[in-house]
Amino acid sequence: MNTTTGSYPIDVLGLIITILLVAVAAGMSYAMRLGVHRQMLWATLRSLIQLLAMGYILKFVIEQNNPWLVFALIAVMILAAVQITMSRAANIPRSVMPSVLLTLTASVILQVCVVTELIIRPHPWYAPTVLATLSGMLLGNVVSAVAVAMSRFFADMEARRYEVEMLLSLGATPFEAAKPSIVSSVRLGMIPTISQLASSGIVLIPGMMAGQVIAGADPLTAAKYQFVVLAVISALTLMADSLIMVLIYRTSFTAVHQFITTSAH
Incomplete structure (x- = not known):
């Protein structure tokens, strides 16, 4: 943690816990036959990949200025x-x-x-x-x-x-x-x-x-x-x-x- 600025960076463990939380919610959807568990899991995975990719792209563009x-x-x-x-x-x-x-x-x-x-x-x-x-x-x-x-x-x-x-x-x-x-x-x-x-x-x-x-x-x-x-x-x-x-x-x-x-x- 950066105590100077008060920021709280998210590490790999934080991302894993987040994905597990979504998985639990998807499991509830499956158990209750709500029919949204697959869409939710796919959307979460797609979001993670796209956001991380955009993060790397933005970092490169910002550094190049x-x-x-x-x-x-x-x-x-x-x-x-x-x-x-x-x-x-x-x-x-x-x-x-x-x-x-x-x-x-x-x-x-x-x-x-x-x-x-x-x-x-x-x-x-x-x-x-x-x-x-x-x-x-x-x-x-x-x-x-x-x-x-x-x-x-x-x-x-x-x-x-x-x-x-x-x-x-x-x-x-x-x-x-x-x-x-x-x-x-x-x-x-x-x-x-x-x-x-x-x-x-x-x-x-x-x-x-x-x-x-x-x-x-x-x-x-x-x-x-x-x-x-x-x-x-x-x-x-x-x-x-x-x-x-x-x-x-x-x-x-x-x-x-x-x-x-x-x-x-």
Whole structure:
């Protein structure tokens, strides 16, 4: 233990105990026939491997302190986020992938320009400890919100098929016909993000703040960082949800404003 900073590094024994705790929980799932033990064990193993791999990658990028490496890492993260978004969203056409890429890229660029350069102002400006970690946190939230919003949009449009066709026949534009689905999709995608923002503090100490405090950071400084991250992520997630809806709603219509069913995509 580092008694100077008050940090408490986790050793191999700590990781083993953590995995054993998950194994016990999975055993309970198996005994109670809950059916989630395999998914839980696989997700835990996958998480451990991915996080340790990212830890080594971040350590290398930080030590090199090269802006090209930082942006190369962020680019890889964005491409991986696109793939994850497409796999999480149910019953969506593959043609929306470029729109997802554009949305995620725009979100990261806004995060870099606003959060990194205007709020935190690190030195150097491309500090890997700030750019890479914040980009990862942002993408994690945006991926979930965008995937939920897209799934809801196409499902809702299919459920409103006759209503949409009637609106089009009465002279409504594709956007006017799709607007109720767009609104409900954005709202659904934002529910977890807004809930986390509203409950943070007394009810919930978020992961970033808790990690900083455990690592020895000043609690007030950690609270300020956590607020900035949560507030900016909420704003950028709403922007991302809105942007992806604007980009993809046209895929539900032909060039002559006819509705395309999900099965026809």
